[in-house]
Amino acid sequence: MSKVKISKFIVLFTICFFVGSSVVPCISCLNNNGISDEIDQQQDKYDASTCLLGTMLFAQSFRPSLETLTRVELLMNKLGNLYGNSILSIRESLSGEDLTSVSKESLEIYSDMKWIEFDFPDITVRTGDIYYIVLKPDPDSDGGDEFNFIGWAFGVEDPYQNGDPFEYYNGLWSKGITGHSSADYTFKTYGYDNEPPTNPICTYDKSNKEITVSSTDLDGDQIRYGISWNNTQTVDEWTTYYDSGVAATIDCTDKEGTVGVIAEDTNGAQSGWVSVTSKDKSMNYPVFNSFLDRLFYCFPFFEKIINLYYN
Numbered sequence: 001m002s003k004v005k006i007s008k009f010i011v012l013f014t015i016c017f018f019v020g021s022s023v024v025p026c027i028s029c030l031n032n033n034g035i036s037d038e039i040d041q042q043q044d045k046y047d048a049s050t051c052l053l054g055t056m057l058f059a060q061s062f063r064p065s066l067e068t069l070t071r072v073e074l075l076m077n078k079l080g081n082l083y084g085n086s087i088l089s090i091r092e093s094l095s096g097e098d099l100t101s102v103s104k105e106s107l108e109i110y111s112d113m114k115w116i117e118f119d120f121p122d123i124t125v126r127t128g129d130i131y132y133i134v135l136k137p138d139p140d141s142d143g144g145d146e147f148n149f150i151g152w153a154f155g156v157e158d159p160y161q162n163g164d165p166f167e168y169y170n171g172l173w174s175k176g177i178t179g180h181s182s183a184d185y186t187f188k189t190y191g192y193d194n195e196p197p198t199n200p201i202c203t204y205d206k207s208n209k210e211i212t213v214s215s216t217d218l219d220g221d222q223i224r225y226g227i228s229w230n231n232t233q234t235v236d237e238w239t240t241y242y243d244s245g246v247a248a249t250i251d252c253t254d255k256e257g258t259v260g261v262i263a264e265d266t267n268g269a270q271s272g273w274v275s276v277t278s279k280d281k282s283m284n285y286p287v288f289n290s291f292l293d294r295l296f297y298c299f300p301f302f303e304k305i306i307n308l309y310y311n
């Protein structure tokens with residue numbers, strides 16, 4: 001498709017579809033791990049739509065407030081018949097690498113404006129930083145034409161204050177939507193805040209010179225365990241990652257005295273430190289520790305009081 005033709009389409013097909021068509025929100029609120037997520041950022045004002053054609057890309061920037069980004073919904077429709085996929089990715093910069101992406105078959109986009117879900121592999125984001133939703137046509141598709149294209153809704157008069165729309169055309173990104181100097185695409189992002197793993201429960205097997213540790217992550221993240229051999233709360237050695245709730249064993253051969261153990265999930269969130277004695281007089285009482293872990297989880301205030309007393 002020639003650039004002149006594409007340009008013509010940009011002007012021709014910034015077509016207004018006024019509110020009134022059926023808009024059906026996505027009902028599902030579970031992420032890839034079956035964990036509930038919630039709406040984070042959204043712009044649901046719908047005044048008109050633009051079309052995804054040829055080699056053009058469209059983007060909308062946003063600032064997440066939740067640590068894990070799970071999925072995005074866009075208000076979209078389809079005109080005519082179109083084959084191939086629409087590809088949605090999340091980027092830290094417009095021309096940077098995709099942090100995560102997912103494609104959606106054109107068959108799953110309808111002639112009526114509907115919220116279309118793009119459920120990509122979850123990623124960890126820095127809250128308050130700028131990220132970009134980038135929407136592009138399948139490079140293997142025919143790119144559509146004036147009778148066959150994907151539409152992405154937008155609202156005029158800057159309805160979303162924490163971001164802006166962008167267009168990629170002729171090798172360059174430019175801010176705004178053609179013909180609309182102050183607008184934002186119609187979108188919702190979903191996410192959740194990451195929870196750290198629970199304090200590890202440790203049992204010391206004196207005969208095998210092993211400590212067995214386990215912890216649980218409410219988000220279902222994998223967990224690794226850090227060991228401080230002289231219990232100074234500085235990690236000397238990490239285990240590999242284990243599934244949440246699966247016990248790991250730590251070899252204590254030639255080790256003496258009290259060691260510290262901490263659990264960390266794949267997002268870097270850490271539990272509190274737990275002390276374990278690796279000599280004859282074990283200071284670890286699994287049942288009591290388990291009781292304390294549950295108590296601290298329900299009433300974090302008690303942990304602060306006890307830490308104040310002992311430190």
Ligand SMILES: [Ca+2]
Binds near residue numbers: 031032069119120121
């Ligand atoms: Ca996801």
Ligand SMILES: [Ca+2]
Binds near residue numbers: 159160184
């Ligand atoms: Ca804006």
Ligand SMILES: [Ca+2]
Binds near residue numbers: 194195217220
């Ligand atoms: Ca977690």
